[in-house]
Amino acid sequence: MDITKVIDVPMKDIKLQGSNVRSDLDSPNSKENLLELAQNIKVNGLLQPIVLRGDNGKPPYDVIVGQRRYLAHKELGAETIKATFSGEIDNMNALLLSLSENMCRQEMNYEDTQTAITTLYKNYGNDERKVQAATGFSIRMIRSYVRIEEQATEKIKDLLKKGLSMADAKRAIDAAQGDKDKADALIDEIAKLTTYEKKRLVESSTKNQKASVDELVKEAKKSKWEETIVLNLPMEISNAVRKATEKLSIDAEQLAMDVLVTWLKTNDFLLEANG
Amino acid sequence: MDDSKVNAATARVLLSTKRKSRQYSLFEIATDILFLKNETGGIKNVVKLIGISSGMLNQFLSVLKLPTEIIQLINQRKIESVSMAHHLSKFNRDDSIQLAQMVINESLTSQELRSILTYRRKFQSEPIKDVVKRVLDSKNIKVSVIRFSDSNLKIDLSELSAKISKLIGEENFLTIVKSNKNIDLKITPVGEKKLREIAKSQKISFQEFINKLLK
Numbered sequence: 001m002d003i004t005k006v007i008d009v010p011m012k013d014i015k016l017q018g019s020n021v022r023s024d025l026d027s028p029n030s031k032e033n034l035l036e037l038a039q040n041i042k043v044n045g046l047l048q049p050i051v052l053r054g055d056n057g058k059p060p061y062d063v064i065v066g067q068r069r070y071l072a073h074k075e076l077g078a079e080t081i082k083a084t085f086s087g088e089i090d091n092m093n094a095l096l097l098s099l100s101e102n103m104c105r106q107e108m109n110y111e112d113t114q115t116a117i118t119t120l121y122k123n124y125g126n127d128e129r130k131v132q133a134a135t136g137f138s139i140r141m142i143r144s145y146v147r148i149e150e151q152a153t154e155k156i157k158d159l160l161k162k163g164l165s166m167a168d169a170k171r172a173i174d175a176a177q178g179d180k181d182k183a184d185a186l187i188d189e190i191a192k193l194t195t196y197e198k199k200r201l202v203e204s205s206t207k208n209q210k211a212s213v214d215e216l217v218k219e220a221k222k223s224k225w226e227e228t229i230v231l232n233l234p235m236e237i238s239n240a241v242r243k244a245t246e247k248l249s250i251d252a253e254q255l256a257m258d259v260l261v262t263w264l265k266t267n268d269f270l271l272e273a274n275g
Numbered sequence: 276m277d278d279s280k281v282n283a284a285t286a287r288v289l290l291s292t293k294r295k296s297r298q299y300s301l302f303e304i305a306t307d308i309l310f311l312k313n314e315t316g317g318i319k320n321v322v323k324l325i326g327i328s329s330g331m332l333n334q335f336l337s338v339l340k341l342p343t344e345i346i347q348l349i350n351q352r353k354i355e356s357v358s359m360a361h362h363l364s365k366f367n368r369d370d371s372i373q374l375a376q377m378v379i380n381e382s383l384t385s386q387e388l389r390s391i392l393t394y395r396r397k398f399q400s401e402p403i404k405d406v407v408k409r410v411l412d413s414k415n416i417k418v419s420v421i422r423f424s425d426s427n428l429k430i431d432l433s434e435l436s437a438k439i440s441k442l443i444g445e446e447n448f449l450t451i452v453k454s455n456k457n458i459d460l461k462i463t464p465v466g467e468k469k470l471r472e473i474a475k476s477q478k479i480s481f482q483e484f485i486n487k488l489l490k
Contacts, residue, residue, distance in 0.1 A: 165393075191397055192397070193413075194390060194393075194394050194409065194410045194413040195389075195390035195393055195394070195410075196390065196410070196413045196414050196415065197413050200415075221413070223412070223413060223414060223415055223416050224415045224416070225415070225416050225417075225418045225461075226415045226416065226417050226418060227418045227419075227420050227461070228417070228418065228419050228420065228464075229420045229422060230419050230420060230421045230422070230467060231422075233482060235480055235482065235483070238480060238482070
């Protein structure tokens with residue numbers, strides 16, 4: 001089958017059966033965008049055909065890629081839509097195709113992305129590298145989705161669907177140290193803190209695992225002193241440093257770091273990275 | 276597609292995506308990127324053409340969403356950071372105009388602006404100035420510690436404190452702490468900068484200047 005061949009497919013032969021990764025099409029924002037898209041299609045026509053699952057001639061067809069374009073056609077009362085066919089593919093490949101297309105377009109909501117990533121992760125035997133290769137998501141991002149799926153409380157998962165950031169969800173999970181009630185209490189408090197306070201809250205929780213939510217919040221609200229020790233070098237050393245930085249074209253901080261690392265290694269205070 | 280126009284726009288964008296020695300303003304670059312996006316059929320094609328991620332290209336494009344007042348500041352080259360412009364574009368009109376002035380007058384950093392944005396989303400009814408104050412006040416305080424040997428100190432600690440406060444301003448003097456044989460002078464980075472400038476104006480090293488203060 002030629003999957004690039006564009007065919008005018010009757011709209012009545014298409015029935016949405018869930019192959020598309022998007023589920024956010026009912027939100028007010030999406031509806032507004034959909035009407036905009038419909039208007040655009042009315043003026044310019046459909047620039048990119050949609051992708052249907054299965055083979056031409058065997059309706060009903062499900063939409064893998066282009067659900068919004070399909071709905072916009074419905075909105076316009078179109079009788080046909082330009083489409084290509086994927087041929088028979090399994091659920092996992094349909095999910096991948098849909099995910100990769102949708103990630104490049106309008107930003108997907110948390111729930112859809114979470115479902116897609118964790119489904120792929122389980123299907124690939126918990127191998128995050130395979131998910132990365134298939135989706136292009138960073139390992140860090142994949143781990144975040146998986147971790148939240150595994151460790152977040154129902155309350156946090158619910159808040160994520162309503163717009164809570166993944167970063168805040170992770171902070172509450174980290175700071176709660178496995179205590180689910182504490183995580184639920186923390187998530188309410190975290191929302192009221194600034195980014196700097198949130199960072200301190202997680203730091204304090206690591207140092208004092210038994211601290212209550214109130215104690216953690218109180219500690220987080222206290223600004224800390226970040227000290228930088230200023231080294232006063234004798235003139236001859238200072239001149240030598242200047243000479244070295246000019247000759248090596250590196251800055252003094254980098255030179256100081258190199259010297260420190262060399263000294264620490266030579267004196268067995270620092271192991272080689274591969275040692 | 277007009278190839279000569281596309282080539283010219285591509286060249287301008289390539290010359291100007293790095294902040295240092297940027298020839299064109301952020302607004303001009305954004306206009307070129309939009310032109311290339313329309314001419315080549317989408318952002319993916321611009322990525323191939325320029326070799327910059329779609330995320331970064333979209334940050335440039337967000338400049339076009341900014342109010343005219345901020346575009347003017349951008350054209351006057353008072354705002355040169357694309358991430359700064361990108362963050363500003365996420366605030367409402369009034370907030371973004373006030374914040375743009377703060378970026379210029381009070382040197383708000385891009386990271387601070389991002390933190391303000393996150394906090395603003397939660398507290399939308401508060402005046403933006405209060406939001407900025409709340410966020411900035413919650414930052415850790417950066418302290419420069421100037422350490423010297425106890426044996427070098429020839430005057431009283433309180434006398435040294437008064438001397439330093441006078442030079443850098445009380446607001447930049449934090450404390451002097453004595454531990455073992457060392458004395459730590461703790462001042463703000465602004466205070467450190469002031470001391471270094473004075474040393475430079477006297478044509479002596481920072482070390483020599485500090486030693487002079489201890490006598």
